[in-house]
Amino acid sequence: MAPKTNAQLVAEFHSFIPYVQSLETLDVTLWENPIRDGKWSLKELLCHMMRWDQYFYEEAFAKVKEGQPVTAKHLNFSEFNARAIEYAQTVTVQEVIRQFVLYRGLIVAEMTDICDEDFMRTYKDGDGKTFSCRGHLRGFLPHDKHHKKQMEQYIQSQAVTKS
Template identity: 20%
Template sequence: MGEIHLATIAKISENLEGWIAFLAALSPYSDELLCEPIAGKWSIQDVVSHVMGWDKNFTKALIQIIDKGQVMLKEDPDVQAFSDSSVALSRTMKPHDLLNEAIAQHKQMIVKLQMVSESDFMRPVPNSIYTLETFLHEMFVQHDRHHKEQIVNSLQSMDY
């Protein structure tokens, strides 16, 4: 059995901050380009809003953990409906306003994460296969990375 590497809150925060830098790097692109479909029918704007929806949702969970000391993770029962509503909401925003909002939301999530105790961070979540650490790594760090690669690949293949 290999050694299981556990990340600290600082390490996870550092990984999450990569998404903020990436969003900031998208700001020179035009609104038109940010609204062009890249992944099925989703545009870059849609992908950013999809991630922001999960950030908002998880920030609420972090506030519960900080306030009550209870690590509870409640996954939205219909992941597709949740993503669709996040995307629909963002389509009412200008793409660059959305980028700024997504950056602010991600920063807020990291600030809240840094208020969680290391013991809560490592404690197994009731009725779950996760700890907060493994959940964040799989559902946020790897999820951000997946969508970042998706956007980068699409930008490289576009003539802009």
């Protein structure tokens, strides 16, 4: 199988927006209950994803756009995720969806209509490691797929239980 083109990667990253928007009509209890024992709720999962998008938009993509140094660093995932989960307790489902669509959309906008050379261009991040649009997507698309599969399985299981 040929490697995906930059446009295909961006389209795949963007595809999570309509998916998340399609979930807005789910019953609020589905959003608030853990997807499995000891796991996050749909709302917490979405907050987790939105906060990563927000972080990378603000510390990488917006910096590149403004011609400033990329300040994104390799963070302590556990601490970052714990803060995202705490944040989930302070917002409504609609607000999380709105914020997810906003930050995912901003990242997609930065990667749309740039030439392949700019898409592949590497920048030094806050840790001195390399950052590129293509590298970001190659790292985050499997993360998206993992969480989308969890979400779909949970929603499916709830639909089965209800009938």
